[in-house]
Amino acid sequence: MQEHLPFALYDCFSDAPFGGSQAAIVSDAAGLTADIRERIARELGLPATAFVAACNSHEIDVRFLSTVMELPMCGHGTLGLVTRMVELGKLTPDAGKPLDVTLNLPAGPAVLSVTQREDGRPMIMLEVRPPQFRNDDVDAGRLCGLLGLTPVDLSESLPMETAAADFIHLVVPLRGLAGMRRITPDFGGIVKLCHDHGLETIVVICTQTERAHSTIHVRDFCPAVGVPESAAAGTTNSAVSSYLLRHGLVSADDTGNVKVWAEQGIELSRPSEVHSQITLIDGQIAKLRVGGVATKIAEGTLLVPAR
Structure with a gap:
């Protein structure tokens, strides 16, 4: 039947x-x-x-x-x-x-x-839960090789860090869009890297954006959880917004809220817009929301x- x-x-x-x-x-x-x-x-x-x-x-x-x-x-x-x-x-x-x-x-x-x-x-x-950050000492040369990049493409001023909440993300900041567009991921190698370090996604970001109103440009590689590259990821972008706040790249408005507009999926020809909002009390994250x-x-x- x-x-x-x-x-x-x-x-x-x-x-x-x-x-x-x-x-x-x-x-x-x-x-x-x-x-x-x-x-x-x-x-x-x-x-x-x-x-x-x-x-x-x-x-x-x-x-x-x-x-x-x-x-x-x-x-x-x-x-x-x-x-x-x-x-x-x-x-x-x-x-x-x-x-x-x-x-x-x-x-x-x-x-x-x-x-x-x-x-x-x-x-x-x-x-969503605010992430906890840690340094997993991921080898930059190995990671860049898996992305088809070189260490020169990495940001000089921002660190690679792991953000752990509902999922565990390695946040990888690049200098700009030129590096983003050159990425050629080795998905099998990314899965092994994730397993070696207890990660679930590799999220690559840069503050140079294609849309004037966007805060951040995002690519999220998730073969370890069954998706080669995500065109739009809410939990990932909540972690990214917390990373941006942590490193002083965004700040609160007069109401105590931090607003982040992320562009993602452009390289996949599936453009998306993900809105994150952080409410601060005494400088600490009191509420973290993501949506669209x-x-x-x-x-x-x-x-x-x-x-």
Whole structure:
């Protein structure tokens, strides 16, 4: 026996089709076995698939899977998920005030807010844990070789550092866009480097940007978690914004908030925009949020074994 399981595909951190990072949302996933969830995620072949077990006006029970593993959290998948729930009428944000929503994940709850933009589209901001920073003494020559660069391409004034929160990222600052455009990643070598140092992604950044309003240019290499390069990554960019604050590259406005606009996915021809916001109290991070919008690109049904 088979059943028809509805799903939809979203381009996340993009307000237009064919940008950002892709996620599938399976909106009626209660009762699916772990094996079927894994098979569906591999079949769809996207960076993330969200499986919704339950949703009410303020809570969503969900699991995120890549093609190779279950993810503790997924920023871009959250944008697709919440946009889908709004479009299905399960969440109803008010134009006047944010709607607070809790994601119930196997790793624990995550809190987000949904507001309605002037064009009526939902804007989602996810609260994430601030990262802890460390120095893993990654060999710069080895890393540059895996990226097709030389140590001369690295920033002279900013250090490579590991940022650990929901995922563990090695932040690699470059001098500028010229180096970004020359990157030719050795994905197999990057996986081994990540395993050697307990890393999950290699995020390469530079303060030179292609868009005038952007704060930072980002490329995020994630083959260790099943995605060669991410076109848009929320959890990664929350770590990047914390790194920028840590090294004095951004500062708070009069309200005590730091706002960072990251451009990503340009080299993949999937441009995205990721917004991070840091709230400071007495100079310390009190709240870290990351978000944006998502655009539905397709929907249909999956034929799966009946539950």
